[in-house]
Amino acid sequence: MSNNLIIVESPAKVKTISKFLGKSYTIDATMGHLIDMPKSSLGVDVENDYEPKYITIRGKGDLLSKLKKEAKKADKIYLATDPDREGEAISWHLQKELLKDANNEDKISRISFNEITKNAVKNALKNPREIDMDLVNAQQARRVMDRLVGYTISPLLWQKIKKGLSAGRVQSVALKMICDREAEIAAFVPEEYWSLDAVFSVGKKEISASFYGKDKRIPLDKEETVASILKEIGKTKLTVVEKKQGERRKKAPLPFTTSTLQQEAAKLLSFPTQKTMRIAQSLYEGVQIKGRGVVGLITYLRTDSTRISDEAHRAVLEKIRAEYGEEYCQKKQAEEKKEGKIQDAHEAIRPSYLEITPFEAKDSLGKDEYKLYQLIYKRFVASRMESAVYETETIKLSAKDYIFTINGSRLRFEGFLAVYMSEEDKNEKNIALPPLKEGDSFAVKEWLKEQHFTQPPAHYTEASLVKALEEGGIGRPSTYAPTIGTLLLRRYVGKEKKNLFVTELGNAVNEMMSQNFPGIVDKEFTANLESLLDSVSVGETAWKTIVENFYPDLSSAVEKAKEEVEKVSIKDEETDVVCDKCGRKMVLKYGPHGKFLACPGFPDCKNTKPYVEYAGFLCPTCGAECVKKRSKKGRIFYSCSRYPDCDYMTWQKPKDAKSGEKKEGEIMA
Secondary structure, three states, X not given: OOOEEEEEOOHHHHHHHXXXXXXXEEEEEOOOOOEEOOOOOOOEEOOOOOEEOOEEOOOOHHHHHHHHHHHHHOOEEEEOOOOOHHHHHHHHHHHHHHOOOHHHOOOEEEOOOOOOOHHHHHHHHHOOEOOOHHHHHHHHHHHHHHHHHHHHHHHHHHHHOOOOOOOOOOHHHHHHHHHHHHHHHHHOOOOEEEEEEEEEEEOXXXXXXXXXXXXXXXXXOOHHHHHHHHHHHOOOOEEEEEEEEEEEEEOOOOOEOHHHHHHHHHHHHOOOHHHHHHHHHHHHHOEEEOOOEEEOOEOOOOOOOXXXXXXXXXXXXXXXXXXXXXXXXXXXOOOOOOOOOOOOOOOOEOEOOOOOOHHHHHHHOOHHHHHHHHHHHHHHHHOOEOOEEEEEEEEEEEEOOEEEEEEEEEEEEOHHHHOOOOHHHHHOOOEOOOOOOOOOEEOXXXXXXXXXXXXOOOOOEHHHHHHHHHHOOOOOHHHHHHHHHHHHXXXXXXXXXXXXXXXXXXXXXXXXXXXXXXXXXXXXXXXXHHHHHHHHOOOXXXXXXXXXXXXXXXXXXXXXXXXXXXOOOOOOOEEEEEOOOOOOEEEEEEEOOEEEEEOOOOOOOOOEEEOOEEEXXXXXXXXXXXXXXXXXXXXXXEEEOOOOOOOOXXXXXXXXXXXXXXXXXXXXX
């Protein structure tokens, strides 16, 4: 009997694949990368054609020795690491190590599969291939570029700001995007506007019509404009002048890509991106399902593609037809156009087995695993269903040449909504209008006028940042979760509820990066670089060409910054607050949750106090001074200094706030 060795990346895959194959197959796992550049040095020979230096990762030596022993006994060796650039690179490194034994030369093949099912694994074994060096070089290009940026700029941050900081090719752009958004919010000046509704009765039902204008929309920018319109209308009745009925179709969503899964899981399940990827990885590699053993429930989780196989398409249509009826089956298959994207090698994320419904799997899965599997399953089924159809109705009413409108809609055919609803779908309600006809007139019972103010741009959430990164062509879906994770870990940004907020440390790092390395943090430059790196994976560009065009400018900028950039002193700032234990003037310190007061006599005196500064305006409730504070996550807010006796609090400083005696920024003793 022949002895075949299959090498995968994770132990979970070992269990899943083992049940498909007989005793003639031994399956082992690399536990991720075995070979990488050293952590202790740059690992790139910039004087010798940017050749990377590779070593066995510390702690992986015994595992590599074990795999070599298994390979020596095997008649055939199949490298079955993940079907992406990282997986290809792991197989390449492993092949090089195994080929040190000349007896292995004719035994090694590369296989890959998009889903861990019996058919997929057996088909892969029937169709072995060579290592795809274009994919390997694409991984090398990214790894070397990221190493050059991180290992040359990060020490500068340690020297000039604080130890333990880091810069990154994608990370620094993401940080700048968050900082730019925060600056927009801080600089935002609210503008006043008004709404005007006319309330009238049709039988026992009260209807509200919204002001539009005349031939074109008239903005209601101030109360005087509203008063002038109401004066002109007087007691004139509202008359129906136009009634339009129509139809609105809402297309089914596409199946998930990596980024859209991250976005929807964040919005609907409140999952951080890293949690989504961790759970999806376990669903892909295999979980124990009652009565079925270890099963890989979903297809590969790192993909830019919305494409699915013909077999999966036929199977899901069959399911929809059986459970909902022919009219629910999508007549024309929709596909998202991906311009400038090359990573279309894999299918969209979908269930591997349609017969394993979320209901059947529920008792075998953890709570969060179940939620994510249900989301993926329902989205996939919905993606091959017909559009939802709404009946719409628009009624125009006039009074003294001014137009008011009423809009109504009713869901006529639920289509894909029978299976899957986004956040937007859940908030959409049926609005039924009474039977009105042209010429009907109604006396206005009440005029509802209300003042509003424009709102600043929303803070980034993990979902909206992922969307912005993808739309900007910055990074790749597999990098979004670790990028956001690093920003949070380094405390460059904080997170409150779902919102991301830049910290003082993040602002300092971003300012240094923006002033000294504008190319690194420029969105357009980074997006163009991404396209070049993608082109390596299809053999259009030599990877070292990209590096040699990039590194000299980076190196020059780093050397210049070393000489010119002054140290950012997160110096202990002395305050007027006296330490009540030793009498010294206390200083400002920076902790995980922002500033606090500490005695400069540490360690002899370990006294600390909360840091509170005046906001520069009076409390509108009681007239006391307001103070500026930070939440635990780093977000600034203002509250009354008499708290808890007075519970006034606001996230935004009032525009017309009355100034108190204390100037903004003074410290409260």
